[in-house]
Amino acid sequence: xxxxxxxxxxxxxxxxxxxxxxxxxxxxxxxxxxxxxxxxxxxxxxxxxxxxxxxxxxxxxxxxxxxxxxxxxxxxxxxxxxxxxxxxxxxxxxxxxxxxxxxxxxxxxxxxxxxxxxxxxxxxxxxxxxxxxxxxx
Amino acid sequence: xxxxxxxxxxxxxxxxxxxxxxxxxxxxxxxxxxxxxxxxxxxxxxxxxxxxxxxxxxxxxxxxxxxxxxxxxxxxxxxxxxxxxxxxxxxxxxxxxxxxxxxxxxxxxxxxxxxxxxxxxxxxxxxxxxxxxxxxx
DNA sequence: CTATAATAATTATTGTATGAACTAAATATG
DNA sequence: CATATTTAGTTCATACAATAATTATTATAG
Numbered sequence: 150x151x152x153x154x155x156x157x158x159x160x161x162x163x164x165x166x167x168x169x170x171x172x173x174x175x176x177x178x179x180x181x182x183x184x185x186x187x188x189x190x191x192x193x194x195x196x197x198x199x200x201x202x203x204x205x206x207x208x209x210x211x212x213x214x215x216x217x218x219x220x221x222x223x224x225x226x227x228x229x230x231x232x233x234x235x236x237x238x239x240x241x242x243x244x245x246x247x248x249x250x251x252x253x254x255x256x257x258x259x260x261x262x263x264x265x266x267x268x269x270x271x272x273x274x275x276x277x278x279x280x281x282x283x284x285x286x
Numbered sequence: 287x288x289x290x291x292x293x294x295x296x297x298x299x300x301x302x303x304x305x306x307x308x309x310x311x312x313x314x315x316x317x318x319x320x321x322x323x324x325x326x327x328x329x330x331x332x333x334x335x336x337x338x339x340x341x342x343x344x345x346x347x348x349x350x351x352x353x354x355x356x357x358x359x360x361x362x363x364x365x366x367x368x369x370x371x372x373x374x375x376x377x378x379x380x381x382x383x384x385x386x387x388x389x390x391x392x393x394x395x396x397x398x399x400x401x402x403x404x405x406x407x408x409x410x411x412x413x414x415x416x417x418x419x420x421x422x423x
Numbered sequence: 424c425t426a427t428a429a430t431a432a433t434t435a436t437t438g439t440a441t442g443a444a445c446t447a448a449a450t451a452t453g
Numbered sequence: 454c455a456t457a458t459t460t461a462g463t464t465c466a467t468a469c470a471a472t473a474a475t476t477a478t479t480a481t482a483g
Contacts, residue, residue, distance in 0.1 A: 150324055167422055221438075259293065270418065284407065350435090352432090376431060
């Protein structure tokens, strides 16, 4: 869904969306969406199964979203839900071997896009560009 | 749904998402979403009712998406569907007075955010920043 | 002219995201 | 200790975006 305003505001928004679409197109070929890949990254970085509420906090989304996302990831056998004996309210998401492998493949795809982007932007100072963008968040 | 990779790729994606979220939060206060505002902008710029397929093309999204979006806009009385006597397959979306007014209010919100962004980025050359971002799309 | 193609829009299904209402369990407070 | 509050997760309703399949109409080819 594109917008066509010639402003810096929409330049940033459209550039972000264009890259997101490109990345999500690549991820799709290995059966991942941005949401699934993001969840797998969070779980892979954690090195221990995370409570779903922690996932929601780290991924800055609401709990109900995580519930559904984990449902889909579980159906794909990329994670499994395990009960937490310390807190019987809590459910922890544990990344499977299959999930960990797919996450790594996703990282490789990101690295390729990052390299491609570096080419596109070769004329400018990446670090200052990134710092500028970071001000926006 | 945030991602946390420290790359230029995700700097652009996250910056775009941050601005989009900010804008959509402001638009929400006048009852608009990004999708609704985008459709109203397209129709307001056209100065004549547009066939839904033309809307889909201009907004780079699929027709089924437009069908649903126009359903919601029609329920809000921001557009109305009118039949096309020239081609009985075609349905044209006509922006209402209420829709046109809301679209203008949306433009004002965008202008405020653009000004705010200009402040944030005051140290850099906006034009070259925009051109850099434009390479990405 | 008739059979076939292409086009316009809708419906149905799925994925992603949010918020509200709910259940169960843990924690805090009187 | 009993009650109230908070926290964890799910379910439900809604919005938005995409795909595939369907219907209706128009255009094209033989």
